[in-house]
Amino acid sequence: MPYVFIGVGQCGGAIIDAAFYDEVMFKIAVPIAINSATLDLQTLKNLGREHWVGMSRDRGFIPGTMHGFEHFVSGGYGKNRARAEEDALRFRENLKEVIVERTRVGEGDSGVGVPVAFVAFALGGGTGSGAGPVVAGVLKEMGVPVIAVVVLPATHEGGLTAKNSVESLNLLIENVDSVILVDNQKLAHAESAESLFQRYNEYVARSIRDILIGTAIERVDPSRYEGYAPVIDLKDMIAATSFSFGKRTRHGFAALGRASERTRNFLHYIFPFGGHREIDVISLLYRSFMKLTVAELRPEHAEKNLVLLRIPPVYLTKRGRINTSMAKQVMEEHSRLGETHFGVALTKRNLATATVLLTYRPNQISRLRTLSQLASQYKDISLRVLEEYEKDFLESEAEA
Numbered sequence: 001m002p003y004v005f006i007g008v009g010q011c012g013g014a015i016i017d018a019a020f021y022d023e024v025m026f027k028i029a030v031p032i033a034i035n036s037a038t039l040d041l042q043t044l045k046n047l048g049r050e051h052w053v054g055m056s057r058d059r060g061f062i063p064g065t066m067h068g069f070e071h072f073v074s075g076g077y078g079k080n081r082a083r084a085e086e087d088a089l090r091f092r093e094n095l096k097e098v099i100v101e102r103t104r105v106g107e108g109d110s111g112v113g114v115p116v117a118f119v120a121f122a123l124g125g126g127t128g129s130g131a132g133p134v135v136a137g138v139l140k141e142m143g144v145p146v147i148a149v150v151v152l153p154a155t156h157e158g159g160l161t162a163k164n165s166v167e168s169l170n171l172l173i174e175n176v177d178s179v180i181l182v183d184n185q186k187l188a189h190a191e192s193a194e195s196l197f198q199r200y201n202e203y204v205a206r207s208i209r210d211i212l213i214g215t216a217i218e219r220v221d222p223s224r225y226e227g228y229a230p231v232i233d234l235k236d237m238i239a240a241t242s243f244s245f246g247k248r249t250r251h252g253f254a255a256l257g258r259a260s261e262r263t264r265n266f267l268h269y270i271f272p273f274g275g276h277r278e279i280d281v282i283s284l285l286y287r288s289f290m291k292l293t294v295a296e297l298r299p300e301h302a303e304k305n306l307v308l309l310r311i312p313p314v315y316l317t318k319r320g321r322i323n324t325s326m327a328k329q330v331m332e333e334h335s336r337l338g339e340t341h342f343g344v345a346l347t348k349r350n351l352a353t354a355t356v357l358l359t360y361r362p363n364q365i366s367r368l369r370t371l372s373q374l375a376s377q378y379k380d381i382s383l384r385v386l387e388e389y390e391k392d393f394l395e396s397e398a399e400a
Helices: 009-019 081-090 092-103 127-141 159-172 193-216 234-240 281-289 324-333 366-378 385-399
Strands: 003-008 029-035 052-056 060-063 117-122 146-152 178-183 242-245 248-251 253-262 304-311 339-346 351-360
Touching (some): 003 092, 029 092, 081 159, 146 366, 159 366, 193 304, 248 385, 253 281
Parallel strands (some): 003 029, 003 117, 117 146, 304 339
Antiparallel strands (some): 242 248, 253 351
16 A cells, blocks of 8 residues: 655645656555635646545535535635634544545554655644644544644744744644654745745655665665665664653654755756766765754754665666765764664665655754744743653653
8 A cells, every 4th residue: 555645725735746746656656735715726746636635614524626626625724723623623524534534544543554644734823723733633643653744834934834834743742653854944034035935835745755665666685786885765764763661652753855966967967878877875965964854953952863865776786886884884973872773775766865854853853942932922822842741751761
């Protein structure tokens, strides 16, 4: 069975849509775009109506191919997160039926055959922040591991978006296995920030797409190559973004980073001769650290991490070998727990990429503390994980 990608709301739909720019994705994953506004769905470039699910206040979750779809899915929720959550819960069984039908999960609620589901949405708005945690809860109930890709609002977006974010995260954390953070604060000081959101969504989608394609299609057979050519999968992705406390497991909060470098110059596309360039994989890793999706993070403070190198096969041969062992050592040095999940994938493209996930405890992420403080000014609320995780870590260290 394929993987499942569900985008909820305008931002989540944009990220999922960008992920399916590469047609290979349709061979390994099922996309679903859920929205309460038809106009938002119509902006999607790669996902047609067959992949739309409308969120109607009267009829619940309906397919994009339904006659009169535009009439029933028109209003949107603005920033009314509570109303979106209320409607999603009211039509929860309907939502479950839609997901089962789209993913062809099979009989019953076992979720057999769906290895992992990605759920993407913005935390500060209405539809995504309200319905996103409900979608994750339905998948979790079906036995499907869930990786949430959530977008933090920038500080200047105000107290209401912070309140929505904290409330949404408090609901989400019980229903996911991993959380990947994307931070609009990274664009807060840029001129014409609005015009950069599409490129930012594409960057996030490309990073996730690299990991999925690299682990599902471009897997290395280590026996065919000398040296160090390890293989990872999405189970490693979940392990790299979660913590174990005895018999209890808690997800961490991870930031994405990606850097790329052409392995041949542009002239090669005109004159088909010439070898591959030398690739400095260590430099590639450090450049990916500089492009993390969360502001104010220090790579060396990460508790654990994952990296996937996608490289042409020549770089695993004696003629063009890169130092994968040294690259793994660099990643271990950027893990306070000494845990890195290091993988190599082979690509036919003339491009070398390093995609990293660095995982942190909530209290290490200043942006989460800032959002919690902003939300408390708007309403008496706080982000629960800021206190809960530290208690678990202290108890674990005491037992050790």
